[in-house]
Amino acid sequence: MTAMLRFCMSRKFGGGILGLIACFYATIATAQIDRITGKPFATRSQVLGRHGMVCTSVPAATQVGLDILKRGGSAVDAAIAANATLGLTEPVSNGIGGDLFAIVYSAKENKLYGINGSGRSPLGLSYEQMKAELAKLKRETIPPTGMLPISVPGTVDAWFELHKKFGKLKLTDDLAPAIHYAEEGFPVTQLIAYYWAFGPRIYKGLPGAFLQTYTLDGKGRTPAEGDIFKNPALGNTLRLIGERGRDVFYKGEIAEKIDAFMQANGGWLRKVDFEKHTSTWVEPVSTNYRGYDVFELPPNGQGVATLQILNILEGFDLRAMGRNSPETLHTMIEAKKIAWADRAKYYADPDFAKIPLTGLLSKSYAAERRKFIDPNHAAKTVAAGNPPSDGASNSRPMGIESVRYEQAGRQFAGTGEDARLPDGDTIYMCTADDEGNMVSLIQSNYRGMGSGIVVPGLGFMFQDRGELFSMQASHANVYAPGKRPFHTIIPGFVMKDGKPWEAFGVMGGGMQPQGHVQVLTSQIDFGLGLQEAGDASRWQHEGDSEPTDEKMTNGGYVEVESGIPYETVRELKKRGHDVRVDVGGYGGYQAIKVEMHDGQRVYAGASESRKDGQAAGY
Secondary structure, eight states: OOHHHHHHTSGGGTSHHHHHHHHHHHHHTSSOOOOSSSOTTOSSOOEEESSOEEEESSHHHHHHHHHHHHTTOOHHHHHHHHHHHHHHHOTTTOOTTSEEEEEEEETTTTEEEEEEEOOOOOTTOOHHHHHHHHHHTTOSSOOSSSSTTOOOOOHHHHHHHHHHHHOOSOHHHHHHHHHHHHHHOEEOOHHHHHHHTTHHHHHTTOSBSHHHHHSSSSSSOOOOTTOEEOOHHHHHHHHHHHHHOTHHHHTSHHHHHHHHHHHHTTOOOOHHHHHTOOOEEEOOEEEEETTEEEEEOOTTSSHHHHHHHHHHHTTSOHHHHOTTOHHHHHHHHHHHHHHHHHHHHHOSOTTTSOOOHHHHTOHHHHHHHHTTOOTTSOOSOOOOOOOOOOSSOOOOOOOBOOGGGGOSOEEOTTTOSEEOOOSOOEEEEEEEOTTSOEEEEEEEOSSTTOSSOBOTTTOOBOOOGGGGOBOOTTSTTBOOTTOOOOOBOOOEEEEETTEEEEEEEEESTTHHHHHHHHHHHHHHTTOOOHHHHHHSOOEEEESOOOTTSOOOOSOOEEEEOTTSOHHHHHHHHHTTOOEEEOSSOSOEEEEEEEEEETTEEEEEEEEOTTSSOEEEEO
16 A cells, blocks of 8 residues: 555545545645646656757747747857847846856767856955955855956857857847847746846845846836836847957957946956956866766866766666665765765866866776765765876866855845845756757856846846855865856766767756756656656755855755655655755756657757746757
8 A cells, every 4th residue: 555545545534435535636636737648747748859959948038049040040059149038038047247158069070069158256356355355244255246256257258259169140140139129128937027026135235237227117126927128238238249249348348337337336357357358168078877978067167066976876776776766865865965075175267276087087986985875874974085186187167056045044245134045046058950069058147146236338237156266275266366266057968879969957056966967867767758857856955065165064954846755755864864845946957859760860858847948949
C-alpha cells in the first residue's frame, strides 16, 4: 500500500472506500491538467523546428530572434537581437549595464568558442580605498547597491566581438527591434512585473535616474502586468551603439557621460576603465559524463562546479537509485557541498590567481573527493581539497551569482532598511540557425536590477557584480583594481560523439551549477525529455562556503519544490539535512537539442513555466 493510499484511507478522510474517493477528489482539485503523452508534470511538449530555434524568457524577445533568423541572420545575430530586447523588456534581470558570457558552436568548423564578456573593477579604487569606504558604511563586505559594487559593463563589447566573428546581418539590423519596442512601448509580462515592483523600495535615495527611467510616473509606480512601458533613452543609446559602433560606449559620448556622472556623484568608474576594457575569447572546459561531453567556461565563473559535481556523481548508479529518491538527492547534495568547498577557495580571475583547473577537473581527483560522501549522514562542514597542480591556469574567466542573493533580510546601502531582493537577476537564452550554428548565452545585472545607479539619459542600470569580491587579503578572489570578480552566470553546452547535442542553461545565482546538474541527470540518467527536464521539480542547497568569505558551519540547508515526494524529504531529514520549502528560487531554464530523424536534423526547444518565456522554431 503506497503512502498516498494510506493517507487517503486515514481518518482525515473518513477511512475506507469513502475516504479514498474523498481524497481522490481533494487531490485532483489541485493537480495539474491531465496530459495524454509525456510526463504528467510537464507543462507542454517540446517545440520542434527544422530551420531555426530561439528560446528566451520573454516571448517578444523569442519572436525578435526568430524574425532575425528568417531574414537570413545567423544564430549570433538572433542572440544579439533577442538579448537587446530582453535588456529592455526584462530589466529586472539584464541589460547593457551588465556582463555576458556565451558558448558558440560553429557548424562549419565543428568547434566550440567561448567568450568571457565580464568587466573589471575601477582602476582608481585601490584595496585600501575600498576598505576605507566600507568602514564609512560600517561594514566589511562590498554592498549590493550604490557606487562600490559597480564594475565595467561588458555586454556591449561582447556583442561586437560575437558579431565580428559570427554575424551575417548589420548590427543596426540586430538592434532595430529593441529600439522599436523601446520607443513604441511593450506590455510587461507577469513575473517581470512582480520583480519590478521591488525596485522603488530597494533603490530609493540613490543618485541618478532610477525613478525617471524605470517607473511610469517618475515617482515610484512600476508597471503591472499588461501595462505599456517605454524607455526612449535606452532606444537612443542602442541607436548610437548601432550607428557608431562599440567605441561610442567605451571611448566616446556614452563613456564621457558616465565619467562625468560618476565624478559628480562619488562614483569610481572613469572613462579610462571603459577605454581599457576588452572581452576575452576562451577555450570552454569539459568533462565526459556517461558518454556526453559537457562544456562550461573556466573561471572567473562557476561553471567548473557543474563539471566537478558530475565527475563525483559518475561513480554512483543514479538510475538504479531512482529519480527524486532519498538516495539520489542525498548523493547529489553531498557532491554539491564538496564542489562548493573548492569553488569557495579556488575560483577567481585567472589573471590574478593560479587556478589548478586541470586538477580540479581530473577523474582521479573526483574519485578521491567522492570518498567523503557518507551515504547515511549529511556533512556539516566540508574542507576544500588539494587538486593536483597544473601550474598557473591561463584559462580566463566567466560568471556567477552568490547564494546570498537568494536570502532575505539584507541591509541595502542607500535604502536604510532591510529588504528582500528578489531573484530576477539573470537571463539565459539559446539560438540555433539553418546552418547548424548554435549559441548558448547568459547575461545579467547580478543582484536584482543591479546597483541602482542609472545615469540620466542613458536608459540602463549598472550591475553590482563587484559585490562578489572577497575582502580577505589572502583570498584568490580578493578585491583589486582592474580585476574581474567571481561570477555566477554560466552558459552550458553538450556534445555527443563529436557533434552538438544540446545548448542549455539554468539562470539564478548559486542555483546555476546545481540546476545544470539536475537538468542533465534528468535527461541522461532518468530519460526525461527536453521540456520535462526543465519542468521537473528541483532542489537547491544553500548556506555553503562562498568565494565572498561566508563559511558553512552546520551543513547549510536544502530547499525543495513541492513536487519532491514527502517520503524523500522525511528521509533526508533523517540523514541530517535541514530541509525547507521555498517558492521561486530555482532558476529558469531554456534549452535547444539537436535530434536526427531519418538522417535529417530537427531542433527541439524548451522553455520552462517558472518564467514568462517561450521556445519557438520554424
